[in-house]
Amino acid sequence: MKINCAFAGFGKSATRYHLPYVLQRRDTFQVKTIFDITRRPDIEKEEAYQGIRFTSDLNDILHDESITLVTLCTPPQTHYDLAKRCLEHGKNVIVEKPFTRTLAEAQSLFALAAEKGLTVTPYQNRRFDSCFLAVKKVIDSGVLGKIVEFESHFDYFRPDAPDAPADYTHGAFYGLGVHLVDQVVSLFGRPDLVHYDIRSVRNKNNPDDTFELQLYYGETKAMVKCSHLVMQPYPKFILHGEKGSFIKLNIDQQETWLKAGNLPGTPDFGQETEYGVLKYIDDSGQTITEHVDAGNGDYGRVYDAVYATICQGHAPYVPAADVMTTMEILHRAFEQPAPVLIRLR
Structure with missing residues (x-):
């Protein structure tokens, strides 16, 4: 069909x-x-x-x-x-x-x-970033034990910000934060508390360009951060657990390839430039260091999933509950000035 x-x-x-x-x-x-x-x-x-x-x-x-x-x-x-x-x-x-x-x-x-x-x-194409799939692979493996801290960055160095006044839905939090929050929700579910720090740093006439969220899940904390004034970038993902850590430096390469005019289906499209490093203590007490390869990302998997839902009756690749949680986190950010700590309803 x-x-x-x-x-x-x-x-x-x-x-x-x-x-x-x-x-x-x-x-x-x-x-x-x-x-x-x-x-x-x-x-x-x-x-x-x-x-x-x-x-x-x-x-x-x-x-x-x-x-x-x-x-x-x-x-x-x-x-x-x-x-x-x-x-x-x-x-x-x-x-x-x-x-x-x-x-x-x-x-x-x-x-x-x-x-x-x-x-x-x-x-939510960023569910199919290679860097995020590597994080998910590590968490699903269970080798880190209980996850204590998750950190995700989406940073640039773009110091110039000409006047572009608009409402909050055109800011960095709605534009980029929606991906980062969705990734956290897909991994950990609905948080108990969310702390917001959302700012317009480069040009006060424009919507926000900088944000940091801390999402609390009992003893687990997830942080998502974005800035347009980061010349020396952080790792894309940092993951700490009871038994070790995982660090992924670089973001998925699909966007880089697409901007260069390369198309999906061409040889090595979106090829990773580095693999995340996983270091942990195994059940025998040995310290293990591994490079994690989750394969190349593929945004087309969104369409594969939607096809499976429409034609084969599969559940949506983003459950409605995840969408609503992400939308609530986005929407409630602007109900009051930041910084602020809120409890989800």
């Missing part, structure tokens, strides 16, 4: 992080239509997009009964309304991050999808 799908939005999100992977999956997906308000004929003519219909009328997607999946790659403020319209017209939906602007909007979409017997899911 092949899914006829469509895209709303034809910017960097669609052309870099979605379409290169979907177009590699021609046995399971057929991209039929792309909706874009601002048409770009020069890009539409590229070989990769031949056979795809481009339109500036969303109704060309909504009223096409052969299209059963729509991916939304539009600005955050449009996600809820567009996802609702797609669901109302019988379409399954993938929504780029952030899933919605508010917790209530997320609840409404899941309720509507359940009523219609459809799937609506966020595009």
Whole structure:
């Protein structure tokens, strides 16, 4: 069975992080239509997009009964309304991050999808980063014993920040924090307490560009951090347990390859540049040092998972409870000034 799908939005999100992977999956997906308000004929003519219909009328997607999946790659403020319209017209939906602007909007979409017997899911592609998969592999192995501390970074050195005023959904926390929080939730579940430190450091006219969250799970603490003023980066992941530690220096390489114009399916696409180092004491008391290879990342696994849900009845790759927890953590960050410690409801 092949899914006829469509895209709303034809910017960097669609052309870099979605379409290169979907177009590699021609046995399971057929991209039929792309909706874009601002048409770009020069890009539409590229070989990769031949056979795809481009339109500036969303109704060309909504009223096409052969299209059963729509991916939304539009600005955050449009996600809820567009996802609702797609669901109302019988379409399954993938929504780029952030899933919605508010917790209530997320609840409404899941309720509507359940009523219609459809799937609506966020595009949490960072669940398929090679660096994160290495962390998950180590935790699942159990060799570190009880996890005491988890730390994740998403840093840049971009000191210039021209005026770009916007609301909080355009800041670093909603844009990048959504990935980091989702990763933590996928590993540890719903935290008891969350401490927020969210700031606009480079330009006070702009939304936040720096954040640090501490999420508390009993005796386990998870920290996620982002800054645009880090010239010498931290390790991407730091993991400490009762029996040892795991350090992963570099982030997944897919984005680097995509920016360079390389496509999934080419030899060594997204090849790791270093493997995380795991050091622990085994059951015999020996100190073991290992390099952890979890394989290369693949954002296309989001589409494989969605295919399995729609066509084979598998559970969604991101459970609704995880989505709601992540959205609650995002949304509650801006109910009061930071820094602040809150208990999840």
